[in-house]
Amino acid sequence: MHTLNNSSSDKKELFASHIYVEEKIEAHPLVQRIRERFKEAEYVNIGHYKDIFCRQGQNTALQEHQKNIILARKEGTLVYEGAPVCQSFGHRYFYYTSCVMNCVYNCEYCYLKGMYPSANLVIFVNPEDIFAQVEQILKEHPVYLCVSYDTDLLAIESLTGFVSRWIEFTRQHPELTIEIRTKCANRKLFRELPVCERVIYAFTISPQPVTEQFEMRTPSMEARISCAGYALEQGHNVRLCFDPMLYFKDWREAYGEMLKKIREQIPDGALTDASVGSFRISKSYLKSMRKRYPDSAVIQFPYELQNGYYQYEPALVEEMEGYLTKQLQMLYPTLSIFRW
Amino acid sequence: MDFCIITKEVPVDEISPGNDKKDAMFPDIYLCNKVTDAERERSFYPDLIFPHPFMECEVTDLELAAQYKERLRQGGSHQTMVLVRPQTALRQSGQGESPNQSEQGEAQDQSEQKKSTKQSSDHSLEQAKNILAICLKQEFSEPRKNFSEPDFTQLCEEFSCSQTMAEQLRQYLCYGAAADIDSCKILEFMREEGRLPVPNKREGVKQLAYFKQQLIG
Secondary structure, eight states: OOOSOSOOSOOOOOEEEEEEEEGGGTTOHHHHHHHHHTTTSEEEEESOHHHHHTOTTOOHHHHTTSEEEEEEOOOSOOEEEOOTTSOOTTOSSEEEEBSEESOSSEETTOTHHHHOSOOSEEEESOHHHHHHHHHHHHTTSOEEEEOBSSSOTGGGHHHHOHHHHHHHHHHHOTTEEEEEEEOOOOHHHHHHSOOOTTEEEEEEOOOHHHHHHHEETOOOHHHHHHHHHHHHHTTOEEEEEEEEEOOOTTHHHHHHHHHHHHHHHSOTTOOSEEEEEEOEEEHHHHHHHHHHOTTOHHHHSOOEEETTEEESOHHHHHHHHHHHHHHHHHHOTTOOEEEO | OOOEEEEEEEOGGGEEEOSOOTTOSOTTOEEEEEEEETTTTEEEOOOOOSOOSSEEEEEEOHHHHHHHHHHHTTSOTTTEEEEEEEHHHHHHTTOOOOTTSOHHHHHHHHHHHHHHHHHHHHHHHHHHHHHHHHHHHHHOOOOOOOOOHHHHHHHHHHHTOOHHHHHHHHHHHHHHHHTTOOHHHHHHHHHHTTOSSOSSHHHHHHHHHHHHHHHHO
């Protein structure tokens, strides 16, 4: 049984030594804002973001230590139907969108490492085009939209302002509900962002050993729990996501301890709901991740392949998810808990 | 990890310098963050994801772009680098003509000066290349080595592996290496217990599952 005492990814904080900008959006206000923020960065003009993002033979493990920024205009289909491995929380019309690709955090188990050929951050400067596509879908039926799947929008809110824009858009469209998934613990944001009843902040919470070992650059478990509690006090809707659950020595104690800490700060009845899910990932993504990260125990773990997705063996899945769900139910008798 | 550093002197108008860097080690040597083939409208972007003491630039040079593209086949964008020096620097550093010298003398002197200036600029580019190589080696370490193939083949025989079982076994060994678990010790223990080598494939499946369980706990 492996223990969480291996050193994994480097924790260096180098960020944006280079900013690559599509020539067609050079004059965009957001481009100017980001350039102002990263004055020391080298500024490189490009034709299309894929010229940088989709280069052959990139070393994403190295890029994680030095993420650069690519500024682009998103085109084509901008809103996608939700994936089967993702939780829809009972919503029939479940979609997701990405106005940013990749994340400032570096979680060792993250599917982004298998999905994208680069670790660089791509910021699309035209969320208004995404809004326009969402409006088209809203003409047909209500929409439940996850806007922060492939990134952590809250973590870069001071850079992009996208969360504010999504809140404003949601307020204007009563049939729209959005989820903003995050590991961010910036309380100031929750003091300043306007409250909207159809905006749900989904905090991913992991036990502290998991945070330390596998979730580089993220706030501590305590900080996230505290921030979630603060967001609730400010009137925001909060969901807690215990996903992915990871298997390691003493996992029961660690997850149990985590839940106790949460319960100390967040009362029953306060949360919108919660989700529980053990690690799972598509075959193609894990294949890519295993090739790129040979030294990662969590990526190299011998998962079982079931219906095109790698996951823990069924008995272990049931044991882990069952345990956490039961503990949650005991601490939060009125909470709706969704298992994937 | 192998690196390839291409160096070239190029006409000054092919260079678009980036940020001014007061502490740059070389005032007239640039590390390229973009190499463009203007004819084919194709650009390449070396991944400068490490600290370095050079000023950066974009360069538009057909020959360089072709060279870079060729070298990229052997290594990734983080392994293939381009250093350039403007040709005007070569001419400027060879200045100092005397108006009283004869034409022949002048031509001889200029030729000697150009030769020695070219030698010193080659020396500078070579120096820069060495320094860049040090930066790259310091930043990027070798990947971990896996289980050696001859041992793996023998192990597959001990487990009586089918192709599927061999893939599983390889993955277990990768995991053991990544998790710093002493797989060899577990395997040795299995041999001492008489679990290995197995008499048939059915027993091999059973012992492979046992090996996995010992690894993951």
